[in-house]
Amino acid sequence: MTGTDGGAGRDRSTPGEGRTDGGAVDDHLRTDGGTGPTSAASSTPSLLGSDVLKIVALMAGIYLLFTGFGVALGYGTNGIVNTLQRVTFLAAVYAMAVLALNLHWGYTGLFNIGVAGFMAVGAYAMMMLTAPPSAPVPGLGLPFWVGAIGGTLAAAIVGGIAALPALRLRADYLAIVTIAFAEIIRFVFRLSALQTFTVFGVRMGTGGARGISGADPDTVLTDLLFSIPIVGSEVVIPIPGTGTGILIPSVLGSISTTLQGMGVVPNVVRGWVYALVLIAVVAGFYWLLTRIGNSPFGRVLKAIREDEDVARALGKDTARFKIKAFMLGCGLMGLVGILWQGSRGFINPTENFLPQVTFFVWIAMIIGGSGSNTGSVLGGALFAALLFEGPRFAVNVVDANVELGSAPSTISAAVADLLGGDVTSMAAYVMGNIDALRFVLVGVILIYLMQNRPDGLLGHRKETAASIDLSRPARTRSRGPTDPEVAADGAGTGAGSDAGPGGDGQ
Amino acid sequence: MGATESIARGRRLLIERPTAALVALVGVVLLVDLVRRLATGDLTTETLGIFVWRGIVNGLVVGLAGIGLSMTYSILNFANFAHGDYISTGAFAGWASTWVVAGLGRADVGALILVGAGGNVFSSDLGTSITNTPLAIVLGMLVAGAFTVALALAIDRVVYRPMRGEEGISLLIASIGVAFALRYLLVFVFGSAPRSVADTPSDVAVAGVTFWFDWHQLTLVVGSVALMVGVHLLLQGTKLGKSMRAMADNEDLARITGIPTERVIQWTWIIGAGLAGVAGYLLILEAGTIAFNRGWILLLLIFAAVILGGIGSIYGAIAGGLVIGLTDTVSQIWLPSDFTRAAAFLLMILILLYRPEGIFAGRSTA
Secondary structure (H helix, E strand, C coil): CCCCCHHHHHHHCCHHHCCCCCHHHHHHHCHHHHCCCCCHHHHHHHHHHHHHHHHHHHHHHHHHHHHHHHHHCCCHHHHHHHHHHHHHHHHHHHHHHHHHHHHHHHHHCCCCCCHHHHHHHHHHHHHHHHCCCCCCCCCCCCCHHHHHHHHHHHHHHHHHHHHHHHCCCCHHHHHHHHHHHHHHHHHHHHCHHHCCEEECCEEECCCHHHCEECCCHHHHHHHHHHHCECCCECEEEECCCCCCEEEECCHHHHHHHHHHHCCCCHHHHHHHHHHHHHHHHHHHHHHHHHHHHHCHHHHHHHHHHHCHHHHHHCCCCHHHHHHHHHHHHHHHHHHHHHHCCCCCCEECCCCCCCHHHHHHHHHHHHHHCCCCHHHHHHHHHHHHHHHHHHHHHHHHHHHHHCCCCCCCCCHHHHHHHHHCCCHHHHHHHHHHCHHHHHHHHHHHHHHHHHHHCCCCCCCCCCCCCCCCCCCCHHHHHHHCCCCHHHHHHHHHHHHHHHHHHHHCCC | CHHHHHHHHHHHHHHHCHHHHHHHHHHHHHHHHHHHHHHHCCCCHHHHHHHHHHHHHHHHHHHHHHHHHHHHHHHCCCCCCCHHHHHHHHHHHHHHHHHHHHHECCECHHHHHCCCCCCCCCHHHHCCCCCCCHHHHHHHHHHHHHHHHHHHHHHHHHHHHHHCCCCHHHHHHHHHHHHHHHHHHHHHHHCCCCEECCCCCCEEEECCEEEEEEHHHHHHHHHHHHHHHHHHHHHHHCHHHHHHHHHHHCHHHHHHCCCCHHHHHHHHHHHHHHHHHHHHHHHHHHHCEECCCHHHHHHHHHHHHHHHHCCCCHHHHHHHHHHHHHHHHHHHHCCCHHHHHHHHHHHHHHHHHHCCCCCCCCCCCC
16 A cells, blocks of 8 residues: 555545545645655656656657558658658647646636637737738737737636636636637637727738738747757868868758758758657647746645645635636647737637537546646647547558448448448548547547546646645655554655645645 | 614615625616606607517527526536527527428528528528418427437437536536537538528507517517426426426436436426527527528527526526526617626626626525
8 A cells, every 4th residue: 555646645535534524735745744754855856857768758659650640641751750750740739738727627616618719819919910011901010029928818817817807706707707708818819900000100910811921930939949059050260370170060951951862842841840849839838838837836836736725724815826827828728829820820719619618628638637738748749649640540551451442421321331341441431520520539538538537637646736745755764664554554644644734834 | 663673674685695685776776767667758768668569579589598508507517608509509490490381392402401691592582480380480490499409319329428527617518519510510511601591571450450579579578488388287297397306406316216306307408408499599580690600609508508507496597587688688778789798797797796696596496
């Protein structure tokens, strides 16, 4: 019993022990007691190591799978590299969006299903700031950086405006308010009256239903990386007096040359560079959220999630904490909107910011496990690779290797063939309509998870909230060998009653 | 005396609930502006009449569908995000049977049952309308209700029953899964292309008098009002209604009093889903075209109606539906027509913020 994980520790805390007081805060602290002999100090880095390992292993598996798809489809090097780039892009943007949402739902317990709306605010603000003044839909013509910062801030501010009144609501009411709010935002950007307008003599616009073009993060960020000495551009160190110099080739340049030598198109290489930038942003989000989660601020958020009344009773101004968390999450969502939906330098309100985008992000989070940052990244990657892109590729592979004949145009023709003993016709119909079926699959998986594994892959895991070592090796060791069961219980209750007040001093 | 009292009350409102006062002020301004526009001729009474009539027609569908959502929300304690897709499913089931009945012998059954997916048979070939093919329409309406009931019971058995007693949020997320699965199953079977399913009917003319509404709008109004009255009689006159009110109030207490809660839940689904299916059918009858996401698009308006009327109250859902329907159309006087839905959502958000118990709250009738 001593070597069990946090999940078992939580099970032991159920009624028998009569712990009715302050469950919220010390629930997180006492899990260390649950993990038994391992000390927190040594377990934290190893946990991080194993988390990175998990993500790397998953991505390796995904790459292997899609390389297999590419080979089976006879893609050649360029095609395979391109496929992997696409999967990496999707995995990264979903991971980002899920991390931002995790701050709302996983940490603070705010049921926000308006993700698409806040992404729209960020992306639109960026486009309107960066669109050239001479474009059909004119903007301010500012550089991308200003647009990106402006978009992030705009999303945070709009989030704050939404949060001020809405956070008083029950979770299910908040859900309805946020999705309605997101739709209102989308309707505003779709308004034909706002297609172009003039503020203080400056012509601007949202482009209405036709959308708006502005700075293209893809190009800007890739160019930036290629302009950094040694990383992206070669450097010549002049040797005095000789008139020549030593040429230091750039890292990206040599990789790019090697890849192009293997037949990869320059555009695909650039796509990969953007994907790498996105991975760096994911790492940044992860670092930020982990820092927040382990900070006193994050502990209050988790306490609010578990029981807001208790957090308030402990003297925390929960409304302020919730608004801050909501604004921060919305700002991050705005940035995700810029880097994801805006990545081609063009957005429109009828395709990019539909409510289903929100639900995809939600499903990815639930797969990974809300409350866990590693789970968020894993969930985003799993959703993007296996549920979003995987079925299409699988079907293409089957299509390329099995002769099924042309698919019937309707399901009744397929059923008629099926009754006539022809199975291939139905199979061809199923494959021809895989785009619809994968969303059926998404729905079924969501139901399955809610019924059987509501905590997702990693959500059940408890992350240590306290920054100090809470385990008590001496006591565990003295009792451990004689009676393991007593030791386990002792560690559980001991940490619960003793560490609780200690850990409260934030 | 009465005047000073109301002034005092107004002042109290202004100080204690400034936002509510602001909302009230906006309402008064809009009303005054409406009268001004009518007086100056900016807005003809005829246009206003059209807006109001359209609002009532839309509102009745929203209200009819809202009854079911309101009932499941109060009795099962969760916001069912799949309700919109129950509406779509009912509409497709109903129209499939209408087409089969109307077109039997004239076209391939396989194409008819898919409501013309694949483009082999078109609504102009069949001429389905309440005046041409009344039998097919009535039958379609019944099938729409019955199929949705069967579907809702099956989904309850598989999805919601194993989760009984869990938090509303878990059920809500599961219902999003149901919504996805249902909506894209519809795409898988019926295809994603919107298409016309019924003829444009003529305006109602009786004994030489032509009315401002057409036959399908009349069918919709008569059908939904009849169903609403039916539900009212059912819930007021039978023990079922009392049990439902008891369960909505306190489920544990209801169970120890001897109310068969599982049976009541089943009846909730039967009534709610039946109404949703018929509402979907009537919605498509009036609009003339069917698409897999019609119900999903309507869902937020239905939520707005239910919240407006107070969750759990069927009269609230009906009244809320009418208010939302009217807001959606009458706000065209002030807003661009592509923005009226935002006005309806905004109304819902305001109600949730300032009067979450609904505008007709106080009596939580089933």
